[in-house]
Amino acid sequence: MNKEFLKEMLNTVSVTGNEEALQQKIIDYSKSFADKLMVDPMSNVISVINPKSDFRIMLCGHADEIGFRVTYVDEGGFIHVQRAGGVNPKLYVGYPMQIIHEENGKYNKINGVGVYTRDLLKKSEFDESDLLIDIGANSKEEALKLVSVGDSVCADTVVRELLNDNFSCRALDDKSGAFTVIEAGRKAKEKGSDNGIYVNTSTGEESSGRGAYFASEGIKPDCAVIVDVTWASDYPGTDKGTTGDIKVGGGPVLCLSGMVNKKLNTLMQEIAKEKNIPLQYEIAGGRTATDGDTIAFTGNGVPIVLVSIPERYMHSSVEVTNWKDIEQCIELIAEFCVRIKKDFDFNTLKI
Ligand SMILES: [Zn+2]
Numbered sequence: 001m002n003k004e005f006l007k008e009m010l011n012t013v014s015v016t017g018n019e020e021a022l023q024q025k026i027i028d029y030s031k032s033f034a035d036k037l038m039v040d041p042m043s044n045v046i047s048v049i050n051p052k053s054d055f056r057i058m059l060c061g062h063a064d065e066i067g068f069r070v071t072y073v074d075e076g077g078f079i080h081v082q083r084a085g086g087v088n089p090k091l092y093v094g095y096p097m098q099i100i101h102e103e104n105g106k107y108n109k110i111n112g113v114g115v116y117t118r119d120l121l122k123k124s125e126f127d128e129s130d131l132l133i134d135i136g137a138n139s140k141e142e143a144l145k146l147v148s149v150g151d152s153v154c155a156d157t158v159v160r161e162l163l164n165d166n167f168s169c170r171a172l173d174d175k176s177g178a179f180t181v182i183e184a185g186r187k188a189k190e191k192g193s194d195n196g197i198y199v200n201t202s203t204g205e206e207s208s209g210r211g212a213y214f215a216s217e218g219i220k221p222d223c224a225v226i227v228d229v230t231w232a233s234d235y236p237g238t239d240k241g242t243t244g245d246i247k248v249g250g251g252p253v254l255c256l257s258g259m260v261n262k263k264l265n266t267l268m269q270e271i272a273k274e275k276n277i278p279l280q281y282e283i284a285g286g287r288t289a290t291d292g293d294t295i296a297f298t299g300n301g302v303p304i305v306l307v308s309i310p311e312r313y314m315h316s317s318v319e320v321t322n323w324k325d326i327e328q329c330i331e332l333i334a335e336f337c338v339r340i341k342k343d344f345d346f347n348t349l350k351i
Helices: 003-010 020-030 118-122 140-144 172-190 210-219 262-274 291-296 323-339
Strands: 036-039 045-049 056-062 067-073 079-084 096-103 106-114 132-134 152-155 166-169 196-202 223-231 253-257 280-284 304-311 319-322
Touching: 003 020, 003 172, 020 036, 020 045, 020 096, 020 172, 020 196, 045 172, 045 210, 056 172, 056 210, 056 291, 056 323, 067 140, 079 152, 172 196, 172 223, 172 304, 172 319, 172 323, 196 210, 210 291, 223 291, 223 323, 253 262, 262 304, 262 323, 280 304, 291 304, 304 319, 304 323, 319 323
Parallel strands: 056 196, 056 223, 223 304, 253 280
Antiparallel strands: 036 045, 045 196, 067 079, 067 152, 079 132, 096 106, 096 152, 106 132, 166 319, 253 304
């Protein structure tokens, strides 16, 4: 796997609704292995391998990240924001921030900080209206020379390597998953898969599911593998009774849920056993809270399997995942793309 490309993805802001800068980089990267590249009006990127095959596997990881969008600049030059996705605004008080302003296809980064006062931190009901971004401007006019309503706002982070192959950054949800599907597609091609593989880095997962819907309706896949991050329970304050026993560095996580096709899970288990890839399990009583829910209900219905990367501190700026887990997810999914065949029986019942 090309670690440097994941780092580049993490350094490229893609707040939900403004994913183009990242998607453009993914297009450039995917040219090295895709037989065909497709885009659509939702800013999806779909890299196709074996486009002539009539058995289509969709691989989906979302390219968007949580953050904020600029709503207003006040007389003092402070930036006001609205949530984009499930983000907790209190986490950004006293935190390095960045605003991305697009002009003529170029993306300018403006440095800022989340306004901090001691009283703000004491506030129990903290809303998006309490978060202001200070870019150092002295007036509204000065700020508006650099920033516009609608610009993306998110934490200004760098990738930090931790012990035991763990690493930290914002937006590992789900750039680690988007990277995994890209690398799995690339590897499946190297392994000689003759199936149609449609690698979709989807948009809008954190806000609307718009990307996965458009992509899946366009591809009309026979089945789909979704890769997202999931809650680990290996740090203080977590509850294994509700989350399950999930460790960062413990291997890919398979989802057990009525939304997921059991036969696809079985195939994943067989491959993992043979390849010595440890598996972990999470339960979703209802929907999976991923693009998988959207994809499953497209067309005549799509059998899905959900492979998750275990993650600590989801939806914060210090999310933590593990390089080995990502590598194992890539191998598992690449092998899946080779082994599944057109005559695969998705049914769980016999007549
Ligand atoms: Zn996600």
